[in-house]
Amino acid sequence: DGGITQSPKYLFRKEGQNVTLSCEQNLNHDAMYWYRQDPGQGLRLIYYSQIVNDFQKGDIAEGYSVSREKKESFPLTVTSAQKNPTAFYLCASSDQLRVQPQHFGDGTRLSIL
Amino acid sequence: ELKVEQNPLFLSMQEGKNYTIYCNYSTTSDRLYWYRQDPGKSLESLFVLLSNGAVKQEGRLMASLDTKARLSTLHITAAVHDLSATYFCAVARIQGAQKLVFGQGTRLTINP
Numbered sequence: 001d002g003g004i005t006q007s008p009k010y011l012f013r014k015e016g017q018n019v020t021l022s023c024e025q026n027l028n029h030d031a032m033y034w035y036r037q038d039p040g041q042g043l044r045l046i047y048y049s050q051i052v053n054d055f056q057k058g059d060i061a062e063g064y065s066v067s068r069e070k071k072e073s074f075p076l077t078v079t080s081a082q083k084n085p086t087a088f089y090l091c092a093s094s095d096q097l098r099v100q101p102q103h104f105g106d107g108t109r110l111s112i113l
Numbered sequence: 114e115l116k117v118e119q120n121p122l123f124l125s126m127q128e129g130k131n132y133t134i135y136c137n138y139s140t141t142s143d144r145l146y147w148y149r150q151d152p153g154k155s156l157e158s159l160f161v162l163l164s165n166g167a168v169k170q171e172g173r174l175m176a177s178l179d180t181k182a183r184l185s186t187l188h189i190t191a192a193v194h195d196l197s198a199t200y201f202c203a204v205a206r207i208q209g210a211q212k213l214v215f216g217q218g219t220r221l222t223i224n225p
Contacts, residue, residue, distance in 0.1 A: 031211060042117075042201055042215035043156075058212070090155065094211050101146050101158035102211060109153075 002027045006091050006105035012113045013078065013085060021076045021108045023091035029103070030096045032074035036060060037088040037107075046089075049074055050096070078110060086111050115140045117204050119216035126192050126223050134219045136185040136202035144205040145185050146213065147176050149198045156201065160187075192223045 004025045013019045025032065031050045035043040045058030049068040063082025068074055074093075078085045088109050092102040116139040126132055136145070144163055148156040160169040162178035162185060169176050173196065175188045185202055199220045203213040 033211075040218075040220075042217045043203075043213075044215070045212060048212065092156075099144060099161060099163060101148075101161055102213065103158070104156040106155045107153075 004091055004093055004103055004105035006089075006108050008108060009106070011108055011110045013110060014113050016080045018077055018079050019110070021078070021089055021091075021110070023074045023076065023105060024072055025074075025091075025093045025103075025105075026072065027093055027095075027103060028071075029093035030071070031094045032068070033092040033094075033102060034058075034064070034066065034074070034076045035090045035092065037090060043090060046076065115142070115204060115206055115214045117202060117214045117216040119200075119202060119219050122217055122219060124219055124221045126189075126221070128193055128223055128225055129191050131191065132189050134187040134189075134200055134202075134221075136187070136204075136216055138183045138185075138204045138214075140207075141180075141183075142204045142207060144211075145178055146203045146205075147185070147187055148201045148203065150201065150218070151198050159200075189221070194223050194225060197221055197223045 007022045033048040034046040037043050044060050047066040049055035065077045090107045091105045094102045118137045147159040150156050160176040165180040167178045173190045178185045199218045201218045203215045206212045
């Protein structure tokens with residue numbers, strides 16, 4: 001079955017540490033997205049990529065970095081510069097027709113040790 | 114700047130009752146989406162609304178769009194417990210990729 005796989009499901013970060021969240025999709029979608037969700041709030045866009053080797057900042061990109069070396073993969077690194085990283089991170093993908101809804105992974109919950 | 118507001122943010126209802134969730138947005142858009150999220154889970158797509166006057170229905174849920182008023186509604190008919198979840202509307206920005214702005218979400222609890 002096609003879908004989006006995020007790993008790990010839970011992740012803990014120490015002070016000053018960079019951590020990387022994995023996102024893989026087998027839907028053959030061109031576009032991929034990373035969102036952050038804080039408790040009781042909506043989703044906010046961190047980064048997005050419309051095509052391999054290209055990505056753009058979203059609304060809250062500071063303290064995060066991404067890469068898009070393969071169509072299937074869009075990993076997110078939460079750097080030590082992100083001072084408040086505790087949140088639920090969701091990866092999504094969509095085709096380039098724009099009207100179809102984004103498909104979401106099951107998320108990664110990141111906490112600070 | 115596109116802003117999306119939902120109300121109410123919390124809604125507790127009895128089974129069998131009807132209610133409506135509202136989604137207002139601040140600038141012109143050509144696409145609006147409704148999603149459902151169960152606690153600690155991912156988002157599930159419910160509806161895509163593309164034009165003024167669009168109405169979509171699935172079971173006890175019906176969504177509509179009024180682009181002139183910049184308003185979408187999600188109507189729940191004869192609620193059942195299984196519909197308890199958080200519902201989000203998301204509005205697409207006109208330019209470029211499918212950059213969505215999400216509302217804060219409406220946490221719906223349906224009591225037996």
